[in-house]
Amino acid sequence: MMRPRLALLASLLLGSVAHAAPADPDAPTETTRAANAAALAAAPMSDKRDEDFAGRGFVAMRADPLIKDSDGRVVWNLGQWKFATGAAPDTVNPSLWRHAGLLAKSGLFKVTDRIWQVRGFDISNLTFVRGEKGWIVIDTGTTSETAGAAWALVAEKLGKAPVTAIIYTHSHADHFGGTGAFVADLAPGAPIVAPKGFREAAVSENVIAGPAMARRAAYQFGVPLDPGPRGTVNSGIGLAVPVGTQTLVPPTKEIETTGTELVLDGVRVRFQVTPSTEAPAEMNLGFPDWKVADLAENANVSQHNILTPRGAQIRNARGWAQGLTEAIDFFAGAEVMITSHGWPRFGAGEIADYLAKHRDAYAFLHDQTVRWMNKGLTGPEIAARLKLPAALEKEWYDRPYYGSFAFNARAVYQYYLGWYDANPVHLAPLPAEDAAKRYVAAIGGAAKVRALAKAAFDKGDYPWAAELLDKAVFADPGDQAARTLLASSYRQMAWGSENALWRNMYLTGAQELTTGIKPLAGGGRSTIATSLPPDDLFDVLATRLDPDRVGDVSLRLGFTFPDRNASYTLVVANGVLTHRPGIVGAPDATLTVRYPDLVNALLRGQPLAARIASGDASFAGDPTALQRFVTYLDRPDPLFPIVTP
Numbered sequence: 001m002m003r004p005r006l007a008l009l010a011s012l013l014l015g016s017v018a019h020a021a022p023a024d025p026d027a028p029t030e031t032t033r034a035a036n037a038a039a040l041a042a043a044p045m046s047d048k049r050d051e052d053f054a055g056r057g058f059v060a061m062r063a064d065p066l067i068k069d070s071d072g073r074v075v076w077n078l079g080q081w082k083f084a085t086g087a088a089p090d091t092v093n094p095s096l097w098r099h100a101g102l103l104a105k106s107g108l109f110k111v112t113d114r115i116w117q118v119r120g121f122d123i124s125n126l127t128f129v130r131g132e133k134g135w136i137v138i139d140t141g142t143t144s145e146t147a148g149a150a151w152a153l154v155a156e157k158l159g160k161a162p163v164t165a166i167i168y169t170h171s172h173a174d175h176f177g178g179t180g181a182f183v184a185d186l187a188p189g190a191p192i193v194a195p196k197g198f199r200e201a202a203v204s205e206n207v208i209a210g211p212a213m214a215r216r217a218a219y220q221f222g223v224p225l226d227p228g229p230r231g232t233v234n235s236g237i238g239l240a241v242p243v244g245t246q247t248l249v250p251p252t253k254e255i256e257t258t259g260t261e262l263v264l265d266g267v268r269v270r271f272q273v274t275p276s277t278e279a280p281a282e283m284n285l286g287f288p289d290w291k292v293a294d295l296a297e298n299a300n301v302s303q304h305n306i307l308t309p310r311g312a313q314i315r316n317a318r319g320w321a322q323g324l325t326e327a328i329d330f331f332a333g334a335e336v337m338i339t340s341h342g343w344p345r346f347g348a349g350e351i352a353d354y355l356a357k358h359r360d361a362y363a364f365l366h367d368q369t370v371r372w373m374n375k376g377l378t379g380p381e382i383a384a385r386l387k388l389p390a391a392l393e394k395e396w397y398d399r400p401y402y403g404s405f406a407f408n409a410r411a412v413y414q415y416y417l418g419w420y421d422a423n424p425v426h427l428a429p430l431p432a433e434d435a436a437k438r439y440v441a442a443i444g445g446a447a448k449v450r451a452l453a454k455a456a457f458d459k460g461d462y463p464w465a466a467e468l469l470d471k472a473v474f475a476d477p478g479d480q481a482a483r484t485l486l487a488s489s490y491r492q493m494a495w496g497s498e499n500a501l502w503r504n505m506y507l508t509g510a511q512e513l514t515t516g517i518k519p520l521a522g523g524g525r526s527t528i529a530t531s532l533p534p535d536d537l538f539d540v541l542a543t544r545l546d547p548d549r550v551g552d553v554s555l556r557l558g559f560t561f562p563d564r565n566a567s568y569t570l571v572v573a574n575g576v577l578t579h580r581p582g583i584v585g586a587p588d589a590t591l592t593v594r595y596p597d598l599v600n601a602l603l604r605g606q607p608l609a610a611r612i613a614s615g616d617a618s619f620a621g622d623p624t625a626l627q628r629f630v631t632y633l634d635r636p637d638p639l640f641p642i643v644t645p
Helices: 006-015 031-044 049-055 094-103 143-159 198-204 210-220 319-331 348-375 377-385 405-417 432-443 447-460 464-477 480-496 500-515 534-543 594-604 609-614 625-632
Strands: 058-060 067-068 075-079 108-109 113-117 126-130 135-138 163-167 192-195 253-255 261-264 267-273 283-287 292-294 335-338 555-561 566-574 578-582 589-592 618-621
Touching: 006 163, 031 094, 031 480, 049 094, 058 143, 067 143, 075 143, 094 500, 113 143, 113 198, 113 335, 135 625, 192 198, 198 261, 210 500, 253 618, 267 319, 283 319, 319 348, 319 405, 335 348, 348 377, 348 589, 377 405, 377 618, 432 464, 447 480, 480 500, 534 566, 534 578, 534 594, 555 594, 555 625, 589 625
Parallel strands: 135 163, 163 192, 192 253, 292 335, 555 589
Antiparallel strands: 058 108, 067 075, 108 113, 113 126, 126 135, 261 267, 267 283, 283 292, 555 566, 566 578, 589 618
16 A cells, blocks of 8 residues: 555656546535524524434334336335435535434334324325224325335234225325225225315316426426435425326215214224315314324425415415314314324324414414515515514424425415516516526626626525526527526525425426436326316317417317216317317217227327227217317427526
């Protein structure tokens, strides 16, 4: 082995020091490190309750960290999320790093003598309640593969038994998409219980804008990013969303009113209906004989979103707060509280305090946004000044890991007044590319913009640097220097973000700027589309009609679905697609086909020719009519640019 001094001399003679690798241009700057140090100093790190709650009752972990689908493709890797240990690195906000470590506590956990949860196999929890004859499952996760792995772990450690009931707490796919894993073990007549309006909300909430939401969701959840200190660290209310097989098994029993009680497999369950809170159809539930409350996704380990960044209908912050007020009384005396995300809480006093302060955070958000709105402040102005009272801000569960005041204040403003701020200059804003070119020219050209942005970056003013560089990139997407510096600005903001979703969006934006948009690896399978009612399907097709392709043509098509004992008429005229039940008028052509086959043909590109040839479908009238109709339909772009023109 060469001595240290000789090694240094050799390196000098050979010039290796002069040719050392350059410093990492995206390493956390002094400004970022100082901001993270200040965040650590201000955080309530002495509050260790969550460390206890998140780890309490651990039973076992799955031996194989890789959960795969039937083709052998990895759907979920339990081993990817074990990095958040020790002190936070400079690339992660220390509060978010702490949160990541808690969410990574995965496996089977005993909550009470009759209730267990599997956490960390999905973004959501699967809850298993022991009944007299089998298992009651509350929420089934996102995919059949992750749910199947959780079910196998329960069977291995606690014993296999029939599934005697399934409860869906609400209408988001990460709470029902894994039901396929339990179908084979459902006991005869086992009820599937959900809140009123569940099926309609589950299959239609994101249908019309589904492609755009999916693209934005990839940003929100950091789908293109690798887990780790320089990538995604979690998704705020869970680790990440698995990509596997989604199913929707419709409920057989809907809960319509608060106070409804059911006895499921010998277990008394009492329900609180909370529509239009975190989901259009949602409910809390409790086990009064055991003093256990399940708050679904209405109370979380983080502040939630009033308007999710992926896009959805705005939630009612006032109604959410009122629902939690009702829950405080409805579940008074509960000694254990579980939720659909994160970890339980224990102790009647702890739970009462938690619900009250969680409620107060939403109430404060709503009331103070409206107060400032009525003084003439706009959404961004309110967002810049609104801050939780100290008594609420110090609670970990009110911190902005998933939702944030800066985003939610603008959502409340939009809920009441819309996006327009009443300033006439915003009545007809210029398109982004046109405006960017004019701004860059007015500032003095691209070089001047980059110089101003670099000066802001060097001062640690990354938001202003990003604002300037965004204009430069939209004015000239080929400006590589602007793209590179904008990506660096986004990364510095990501390194300091306490919000997991903002971190994911900053880093995914930086990735798009530096390496372009790449198709996402793999892809899940879903049977949810075939659950769309025909009216919803035809509404989707109406949004995909390209009037330039239609021109002045009019077309009338009839569809008969023998499996549904239903028929519909579609009319294309004046660049618009309309539909109505029944065969109306004289269609140019009529197709008789099973409804799922039509869905697969129109949404998944599976041709109907083979069905018609085999006699499983029939066609009457103009043989070119359906083909012409298909040519009128536009395809959504699943990978449209976001931070580039």
